[in-house]
Structure formats: C-alpha cells, structure tokens
C-alpha cells in the first residue's frame with residue numbers, strides 16, 4: 489500500500505517528501521525538478537511503541553512503515569500527454585491514496601506556474617486532469633459494454649447505467665469519490681476500473697511558518713471547497729519543517745516546534761493521516777527480543793494479522809492471545825495482565841483492533 493504526493497510544480501512536494509523520508513531528493517525552484525517518482529519507506533510515528541519499549545526493554549524496536557511516492561509535477565494538459573503528463577498519471581494510478589499538496593503561502597521569489605497564488609484554482613487544475621483521465625477509462629469500457637447491452641444482456645445494461653452515471657459525473661467536474669453507488673454496483677463495476685479520482689485523498693495545505701497552527705485565508709477557502717468531498721485537510725508549514733529537520737539535535741528541533749506552537753512535527757500527523765487514508769492499522773508484538781508494530785488492514789481477522797508476519801502463521805493458525813494496549817500499559821507486563829485475567833484467547837474469526845498486543849499459536 490502506498491500514498492502518492494501530487495500537486496502542481498513548485499507547491500512544495502519534494503520539500504515535503506524530503507521532510508518525510510529524509511531522502512535527499514533534489515528540490516529546486518524549478519518546475520519538473522522531480523522527474524522519476526521517488527519512493528520513500530517512512531516510519532509511522534507511534535508513541536505507544538515507546539511506551540511498550542519502556543515496559544518490555546527489548547533488544548530492538550521496529551516501527552510500522554508506510555510507503556510514500558513523490559510523483560512528478562502535473563501541468564494543464566497532462567491528460568493529453570503534455571509535460572510529464574502520461575507518466576504522472578501512470579504513476580498515480582499505482583498508488584492507493586493521494587496526498588494533494590496545495591500552495592497556501594505567498595512568496596514572490598518562488599514562481600507559481602499560473603502566475604498567482606490560488607489553491608482552489610490549483611486544485612481544480614489537477615482534479616480536471618485526473619477526471620479527464622478517468623473519463624477516458626470510463627468511455628473505453630462503455631464502448632465495450634454498450635454492444636453487449638444492446639443484445640439485451642441484463643448484466644451489461646446494469647453496468648452501462650453505472651458507467652453513464654460516472655461519465656456524467658466526471659463531465660460535470662465531480663471526482664468519482666464524490667458520487668454515490670450501491671455497494672454492489674460499486675464492487676462489481678466501479679472498483680475494478682481503479683479510477684484515479686476514486687482514491688481516498690488528503691489535501692495538504694502548505695502554509696508559511698506563522699500559519700502553521702491557525703491556518704490562513706487560503707486554508708479556509710480549501711476547507712470550504714472540499715466540504716462535500718469526504719476528504720481530509722491538513723495544514724503544514726512544509727518549508728519550516730524542512731528547516732527544522734536540518735537541525736541535528738532533538739531538543740533543539742523540539743524547541744523550534746514549540747516556538748511555532750506545535751507539540752510534534754506536522755509531518756508526523758501527515759504520516760499517520762496517510763496510514764489511515766490507506767485503511768491501515770497497527771497491532772503489536774512485544775517480546776524481549778523485539779517490540780514491533782505490524783500493519784494490517786482495518787477489519788483484518790486474527791489469521792490475516794498472523795499472515796503479515798509469515799504466511800505459515802496464517803495457514804497453520806490455531807488461536808491468538810490478545811491483550812489490549814490499554815490493559816498492557818495499566819498492568820505493566822504480560823504476566824500481570826495474565827494474573828488479572830485480562831488476556832483474551834481469540835479464534836480465527838476475531839477482528840483485530842488497533843493497538844492489540846498479539847501472540848499467535850500455530851501448527852507448522
């Protein structure tokens with residue numbers, strides 16, 4: 489599962505990507521500076537992991553990770569192959585969620601490709617390219633389905649109706665995620681086509697230092713515009729955070745953050761947001777050798793969770809011993825949790841909860 493960073497050139501995408509991954513992708517005041525998609529495997533900040541570490545004293549601690557891809561800049565006309573358009577669109581199709589960066593800061597020294605600061609116009613520019621690409625996908629499919637529908641095939645007629653609704657929506661400027669479908673229609677006809685504008689999205693408003701906490705007028709415009717979209721909005725002073733990241737000393741970084749009114753880097757919030765956007769949650773294993781955060785889909789069962797560690801664990805799954813994170817912390821150790829009778833034994837239908845501390849029993 490991976491999230492892709494998109495946005496117009498010069499809005500702060502590669503600065504953000506560097507901030508997240510510390511990989512030094514080049515960042516310059518020049519459109520198209522990020523040509524190949526850069527992929528970063530980013531640790532998911534999780535204070536629970538530090539707490540478990542302090543209780544268990546393991547040899548090592550391994551956090552959960554999320555994959556972030558920095559996708560080359562998009563310009564008007566990309567859906568027709570302009571700029572790096574087609575490559576951009578192919579890369580974005582491969583992602584599972586979208587982090588859409590919007591420039592919400594003024595700075596005359598940093599060129600805007602369209603000449604002025606207007607995050608709503610920028611958002612629409614990007615959306616339109618993505619919608620046009622999806623329209624192409626829908627129309628291609630519609631051509632095929634139409635023939636079958638004409639012969640009286642009921643299934644094809646249903647699909648045709650759904651595709652027409654998609655076509656209409658896209659043509660009127662809606663993204664597919666904003667359209668309503670029945671669950672069956674969605675699963676049968678929409679989901680398999682992997683539309684770009686159906687992917688979950690988070691809008692990242694890139695602001696100046698002074699607006700890191702309270703936002704600014706641009707941010708308010710963005711919030712107002714995306715109200716009906718079922719999307720997250722995050723305010724982040726990307727440039728400032730990049731500067732703070734340059735500091736080697738942890739305490740110094742912390743002091744800087746507090747100065748601008750933040751308890752933790754906004755990028756930590758963003759990473760956790762991306763993780764959630766990807767429908768991911770964490771369970772823990774806690775042993776003296778290793779305390780580790782593992783990633784599973786929200787809704788995963790105990791055997792599926794075991795399968796994340798090893799496929800054999802899933803195949804031979806017998807049962808799981810489960811302690812909720814809160815119980816683990818309030819009793820202080822596995823032994824004490826057991827004593828108190830708070831350790832649960834769960835079978836193959838158990839649905840994993842975020843923060844479960846798990847131990848699997850399995851046949852080999």
Ligand code: GDP
Pocket residue numbers: 495496497498499500501502503504514515516517518519520521522561593594595598694695696725726727728
């Ligand atoms: P990209 O083309 O979207 O990847 O944009 P970059 O990350 O390369 O950023 C373009 C320019 O804007 C660089 O010179 C950055 O240093 C600068 N920049 C990025 N974020 C901010 C910000 O929050 N405030 C200010 N003032 N400059 C920023």
